[in-house]
Amino acid sequence: MPARLRSAGPAILILPGFLLVAGLFVWPVAQLVATSFGDKAGALVHYSKIFTETTYLRVVSRTLLLSAQTALLCVLLGYPLAYQLNRAGRIGKALILVCILIPFWTNLLVRTYGWIILLNPQGVINGLLRQVGLIEGSLPLVYNSTGVLVGMTQIMLPYMVLPLAAVMSRLDPAVMRAARSLGASPLAAFLKVYVPLTLPGVLGGSLLVFMLSLGFFVVPAILGGPRDLLLAQLIEFNINQTLNWPFAAALSTVLLVATVTLYWIGDRFFGLGRLWGAR
Amino acid sequence: MTRGLGNGILSAIAGLLCLFLIMPTLIVAPISFTQTDFITFPPRGFSTRWYEAFFERPEWYGSLVTSTIVAIATTLLATLLGSMIALGLVRLSRRANRLVSFFFLLPMIVPTIITAAALYSPFAKLGLVATVPGLVLAHTILALPFVVINVSAVAQSMDWRMVNAARSLGASPLTAFRRVTLPVLAPGIAAGAIFAFLTSFDEVVVALFVSGSGATTLPVQMWSGIRFEISPIVAAASCLLLLVSCLLLALFWFLKRK
Numbered sequence: 001m002p003a004r005l006r007s008a009g010p011a012i013l014i015l016p017g018f019l020l021v022a023g024l025f026v027w028p029v030a031q032l033v034a035t036s037f038g039d040k041a042g043a044l045v046h047y048s049k050i051f052t053e054t055t056y057l058r059v060v061s062r063t064l065l066l067s068a069q070t071a072l073l074c075v076l077l078g079y080p081l082a083y084q085l086n087r088a089g090r091i092g093k094a095l096i097l098v099c100i101l102i103p104f105w106t107n108l109l110v111r112t113y114g115w116i117i118l119l120n121p122q123g124v125i126n127g128l129l130r131q132v133g134l135i136e137g138s139l140p141l142v143y144n145s146t147g148v149l150v151g152m153t154q155i156m157l158p159y160m161v162l163p164l165a166a167v168m169s170r171l172d173p174a175v176m177r178a179a180r181s182l183g184a185s186p187l188a189a190f191l192k193v194y195v196p197l198t199l200p201g202v203l204g205g206s207l208l209v210f211m212l213s214l215g216f217f218v219v220p221a222i223l224g225g226p227r228d229l230l231l232a233q234l235i236e237f238n239i240n241q242t243l244n245w246p247f248a249a250a251l252s253t254v255l256l257v258a259t260v261t262l263y264w265i266g267d268r269f270f271g272l273g274r275l276w277g278a279r
Numbered sequence: 280m281t282r283g284l285g286n287g288i289l290s291a292i293a294g295l296l297c298l299f300l301i302m303p304t305l306i307v308a309p310i311s312f313t314q315t316d317f318i319t320f321p322p323r324g325f326s327t328r329w330y331e332a333f334f335e336r337p338e339w340y341g342s343l344v345t346s347t348i349v350a351i352a353t354t355l356l357a358t359l360l361g362s363m364i365a366l367g368l369v370r371l372s373r374r375a376n377r378l379v380s381f382f383f384l385l386p387m388i389v390p391t392i393i394t395a396a397a398l399y400s401p402f403a404k405l406g407l408v409a410t411v412p413g414l415v416l417a418h419t420i421l422a423l424p425f426v427v428i429n430v431s432a433v434a435q436s437m438d439w440r441m442v443n444a445a446r447s448l449g450a451s452p453l454t455a456f457r458r459v460t461l462p463v464l465a466p467g468i469a470a471g472a473i474f475a476f477l478t479s480f481d482e483v484v485v486a487l488f489v490s491g492s493g494a495t496t497l498p499v500q501m502w503s504g505i506r507f508e509i510s511p512i513v514a515a516a517s518c519l520l521l522l523v524s525c526l527l528l529a530l531f532w533f534l535k536r537k
Contacts, residue, residue, distance in 0.1 A: 215390025
């Protein structure tokens, strides 16, 4: 068979999907990006607004800060959980996996609604704390930035634990035994050998969580308060409330560039594409 | 001694983290059986009134029907197109494979709020807003990467010499595909289909923009339920969604073990 004919095979198989994604995804996104520049007052007028007006600067920095906080919390909570997942016996492992995978597979709205039930002033946690006598009134746990951070961390934690546990399981246990036999204390061996060897997993996981957090819409919209507006909500607001499409397009472009750049870095240095096998 | 203590502390921390992960998901189950008109914990009494309300109110039951139809159609379309793409990808050179894979992963990388915003105008022009076909097309784009990933994983590790063997033994290309390729790829295709179904069934953000009075999905109905109606009917709906997730997860695990 001539080479030209042989290479027609994959093209024909890929073509229908390619046309769909190109026509109903890539082209519309490109159009959206183009909209952000097409203003009579100047191509960059919307961008200068985002990066000079305090209101919008605050939204951008709040989004960056919240994503960083979420990533940090996910490392702090995810590391011990991944460690335990890797070390536990058959039953312990199954239990931890069930606790990770059931929420991971369950609708985002179900989990967000669950947090409202748990965190609201009349909710489960405030009720328990009142019964124990630790508090008198109720702690403001939801409809503010605390609520968003708690909800985001729970939703992003599996994205940290699963890749991290995979990195830990590939680590040769002989390395730790060698460190111990050379006289390192358990703590020294853990800090000087185990942690550095799992660091790529930590960095890759953090990058993934940070990147995914930047574009979050549902959780902050439900668990946040009116003063905790984030980038994705600002985009939605400009489309549905003020109908300011060019400005929404500029905000989208900023978010798009940030996300794709982070993905590119992650894929190049941490194999993010491979880490991200699951949902 | 200290080792035992360390293990104990670590187990306790892991236990608390597990509770943190699973509590918000499981809490909806007891709440959905309450007799009261509002959400209370512990729930008072036991009744199935909120489930009856769910199936009696057309906005809730109707949205479940729409979501199911959209998810099934999305699964069929995404699984077919995604499997074809994966079969094409294995025949490409490494370089081309990477590039084309990246193209098909894009809908997964781009934040859904941007996809939603981008799709709105063309969908409005094509008359696809608030229609079932519109939702199916939008969800197929989002579900496609998951099918491509799952089928590719199996296709990459498949021994393609088996197909050549079948062909040299006289099987037609179609027979070789049906009797050799397809059975080997089946677990990957099934896993991709499960992911595609769940992607569509659970999707909120794009549906918020693309659906409307003509076609409202269950997550969109839940969205307005959570924001505007603090009634345990949302807990009943959540519990139904939780049930669907658990069934699909069990199915996925069963497939993986096979």
